[in-house]
Amino acid sequence: MVSRFTPQSIGRAAVFVVTAAASLIMLLPFFWMLSTSLKEPGAVFRFPPEWIPKPFYWYNYKRIFEVLPFGRFYWNSIVTAGSVTILQLVTCSFAGYAFARLRFPGRDTLFLGYLATLMIPGQVVIIPNFILLRTLGWIDTYQALILPNAFSAFGTFLLRQFFLSLPFELEDAAKIDGCGYFGIYWYVILPLSKPALTSLTVFTWLGQWNNFIWPLIVINSVRMNTLTVGLRTLQGQYNTQWTLLMAGSVLALLPVLALFLSAQRTFIRGVALTGMGGR
Amino acid sequence: MARAEQSYPPPRPSAVRRREIWAGYGFLTPNLIGFLIFTLLPVLAALALSFTEWDLIRPIQWVGLRNYIRLLTNDPTFIKVLRNTTFFVLVTVPLRMVLALLVALVLNQNLRGTMFFRTAFFMPVVSSAVAVALVWQWIFHADFGPLNSILWMLGVSNPPNWLTSTKWALPALMIVSVWQGIGFNMVIFLAGLQGIPEQLYEAARIDGATGWHCFWKITLPMLSPTTFFVLVITTISSFQVFDLAVIMTEGGPANATNTIVYHIYRNAFQFFRMGYAAAIAWFLFVVIFILTLIQFRYQKNWVHYDL
Numbered sequence: 001m002v003s004r005f006t007p008q009s010i011g012r013a014a015v016f017v018v019t020a021a022a023s024l025i026m027l028l029p030f031f032w033m034l035s036t037s038l039k040e041p042g043a044v045f046r047f048p049p050e051w052i053p054k055p056f057y058w059y060n061y062k063r064i065f066e067v068l069p070f071g072r073f074y075w076n077s078i079v080t081a082g083s084v085t086i087l088q089l090v091t092c093s094f095a096g097y098a099f100a101r102l103r104f105p106g107r108d109t110l111f112l113g114y115l116a117t118l119m120i121p122g123q124v125v126i127i128p129n130f131i132l133l134r135t136l137g138w139i140d141t142y143q144a145l146i147l148p149n150a151f152s153a154f155g156t157f158l159l160r161q162f163f164l165s166l167p168f169e170l171e172d173a174a175k176i177d178g179c180g181y182f183g184i185y186w187y188v189i190l191p192l193s194k195p196a197l198t199s200l201t202v203f204t205w206l207g208q209w210n211n212f213i214w215p216l217i218v219i220n221s222v223r224m225n226t227l228t229v230g231l232r233t234l235q236g237q238y239n240t241q242w243t244l245l246m247a248g249s250v251l252a253l254l255p256v257l258a259l260f261l262s263a264q265r266t267f268i269r270g271v272a273l274t275g276m277g278g279r
Numbered sequence: 280m281a282r283a284e285q286s287y288p289p290p291r292p293s294a295v296r297r298r299e300i301w302a303g304y305g306f307l308t309p310n311l312i313g314f315l316i317f318t319l320l321p322v323l324a325a326l327a328l329s330f331t332e333w334d335l336i337r338p339i340q341w342v343g344l345r346n347y348i349r350l351l352t353n354d355p356t357f358i359k360v361l362r363n364t365t366f367f368v369l370v371t372v373p374l375r376m377v378l379a380l381l382v383a384l385v386l387n388q389n390l391r392g393t394m395f396f397r398t399a400f401f402m403p404v405v406s407s408a409v410a411v412a413l414v415w416q417w418i419f420h421a422d423f424g425p426l427n428s429i430l431w432m433l434g435v436s437n438p439p440n441w442l443t444s445t446k447w448a449l450p451a452l453m454i455v456s457v458w459q460g461i462g463f464n465m466v467i468f469l470a471g472l473q474g475i476p477e478q479l480y481e482a483a484r485i486d487g488a489t490g491w492h493c494f495w496k497i498t499l500p501m502l503s504p505t506t507f508f509v510l511v512i513t514t515i516s517s518f519q520v521f522d523l524a525v526i527m528t529e530g531g532p533a534n535a536t537n538t539i540v541y542h543i544y545r546n547a548f549q550f551f552r553m554g555y556a557a558a559i560a561w562f563l564f565v566v567i568f569i570l571t572l573i574q575f576r577y578q579k580n581w582v583h584y585d586l
Contacts, residue, residue, distance in 0.1 A: 012390070019385050020392065023399035026458065030402065032425055033414040048432070049425050095310035104303030110311070117318050121519055121567055123540050124560045127547050128321035128328065131335070151313025181302035210407040212522045213540075217548055228409045235413065235526065242417050249410035260405045261398070268401060271463065272470045 033253075037061070037246035044242045060247040067238070070251060072223055073230035080145040080215075080226055081208035087150035088204050089197060096159030097185050101171065111160070114153045122213075130217050144218040145226070149208060155200050158274060162196035163189055195273065202270030209256060227252040329558035334551040346558035357559070359534050360542045363449060367456070367538065368517045374457045375513050376506070379464030384498075386465070387472045401462040408459065412526035415455045416442060419527075442528050445535040452523050452536055460516075464509050471505030472498070503582040511574055515567055539563050 031051075036044060037060055039053040064070055098104070099111050129148050138144040166189065174184050190197070212228045219229055234248045260267050329346055333339040350357055382400055386393050403411060418424050419441035430438040439447040479497050488496070499506075521540040524530055530537035530545075539559065547556035 012388075015385055015388070016390055016392070019382070019390065019396055022382070023396045026399045026403065026461075029411070029414050029418060029458070030406075032418060033410075036414075036417065045423050047423070048428050049423065051425075091310040091313060094306040098303045098306035102299055102303035102306065104300040107303065110307070113319060114314065117314075117322060119568060119571060120322055120564055121515070121560070123519065123543050124325050124557075124564050125318060125321035127543075127553055127557050127560065128324035129317060130547070131324075131553065132316075132321070134335070147313070148317040151310050151317060153314060153318060156310055156314075181299070181306070185306070206405060210405075210409075212407070212409050212525075213544065216525075217544075228407050231407075231409045231413060232526065245413050246417065249413050252410045253406050256405050256407070257402065260402070264398060264401075267405065268397070268466050271404070272466045 030253075033246050033249050036242055037250045039243050041241060041243050057243070060243045061251070064234075064244060064247050064251065067244070068230060068234055068248075069223060070230065070248070073225050073227045074255075076142075076145075076224060077209055077226040077228075079142060080211075081205050083142070083146045084149045084208045085201055085205045087146070088152050088155045089200060091151050092155035092159050092200065093190065093193075093197065094185075095156045096163050097189055099156065099160040100163035101168075101184070101189070102181065114156055117153050118157060126213070126217065133218055139218055140221050140224045142224075145215055145224075149211075149214070152204070155204065158200055159193070159196055162193055166192050195269070198266060199270040199273040202267055203274040206256070206267075206271075325557045325560055328554050329561050331554040333553045335553060336551075339554075342554065346555045347562070349555070350558055350562060356534055356537065357542060360537045360539055363535070363537060364518060364520070364539045367449065367453060367520055368514060370450075371453050371456045371460070372510070372513050372517050374453075375460040375464055375517075376509055378457065379461045379509070380468050380502075380506075382461060382465045383468035383472055384494075386469060397465075400465055403459040404462040404466075406459070408522035409526055411459060412455065412523045415451075415458075415523075416527045419451050443532055445532050448528050448532060448535045452520070452527060455523055455527070456517070456520060460513070464513060467509055468502070468505060471502050474505075475501045500583045504584055507574070507578050507582045511571055514570060514574070518563065518567055 035051055035053055038056045038058070039050070039060075040057045043050060043053060043057075099107060099114075125148075133139060133144045133148070170188050170192075171184050174188050179187065210228060211226070212232075215226045215229045216232065219225060222230075222233055225233055231245075231248050231252055235245060238244050330341060330343055331339050332342050332346075382396075386397055390396075418426050421427060421438075421440040421443060424441075426441070427438040441447050441451045475498065479501070480493055483493050483497060519540050520538050521544065524536050524538050524541045525544075528536040530541050540563070543556050543559045543563070546552045546559065
């Protein structure tokens, strides 16, 4: 009996309690968001604040689709994040394969060029890209949202590093079997690279879904808003209507959080791997 | 080896070799075209643009170094913005790293509920900064926000006005940034911790080392490459703070939360000073570049790759 209360076990219990408290603090803003979104508009100005609304007031969620085309925002975000992710997977895995497994003149110089741009903050290219798209008359279009983000130097780098780590013998075996370069890419390299491809998918999709500054710049009309800029529009129009703003925020977070909670391991591994440059 | 290669003229590429070269260019081309159009050329264009004045309507004008001179000598907002951002980086980077490391150390112990804790700390990372900024704006609300009502209950008679106070608005943004940034670093630290071989700890314990000793003599040195990596990326991302400032305060009050990237955004897309904004962007790039170089230069004093 006595041995259950060793200093060590007490220490562990203390660490557990502190960590649990910290986790609750981390979650509190989400709870507050959800709780506010279910309040009557007047209830937010009560003191002290209610943590659990009574009664639940679902009308905010209906109203939000009436004041702004929120369904359309969803669609725009899905199209943008989906297209960018698919295009990056294709173009970056192509380029990564070329850089990692094929020899051709100028390869290393070109790769150095890719590497050099990795350090450049995105804000540097935003202005010329905006001017280019404006000249093309592409403001307020899907191509403006998608194309500038579809060819990532980082994604190429990530996949090249991963492809380099695959054994070359497999390739030779495939060559003997009469496989061409595309065959090797398709039947040998890609199937062995699922972890890296998943990482890039998660990272790119998440980055695009949450991207704010780029759609803010190239989108003017409400109908072309992605969810993030849509929320900004909502904020501009209903500045102090917290119940509505929180309902909008919940709607914007819902798909990401649902996806994250159902595929947590993939997400965390993806971010860890990508965050560490594929190591 | 090298001499032997030199003494023969380079052989004409064989048919097989030529196929490989063509395949290389073929696979590279789609990405390369996009990379040139949307990354490499814009970087150079931004540099050229920074020596001009252009409002997108009147003809573009070459002004030499004038934008840079104005930036450093005649833009009080820029000085303010630079100070805010530096202060923001100096506070949030250490906090985001130390707290993330603490959490990672705890989660690495396999406590009961580790899965839940990890989810809780990681949820803000996947959440859109805009939605997060909105709810925090509401949390920081001076009269009806939950934060001040808790402070009142704890007996703070005069809690800060947070986002409308020139003194507290920037710290409020820092709190949100730390809250949102811990989880990402935590995951990377956890991966680093799991890479430390268990035998090291066992050997140390046999020699009678305490947990505290193990932490300083094994964990920290073994983790130093990870720590270095986290330091570099956290610094870079901290310098680019933007979303929070736009949504929570619009840079206010009185520029108290205005940041470098927000200043770029305003100059380019609200005042249409394309050349000037490009100059600020290049300035930011140079600052980040120099800081990263310094970090790489001094890493050998504390980063151990060879243990």
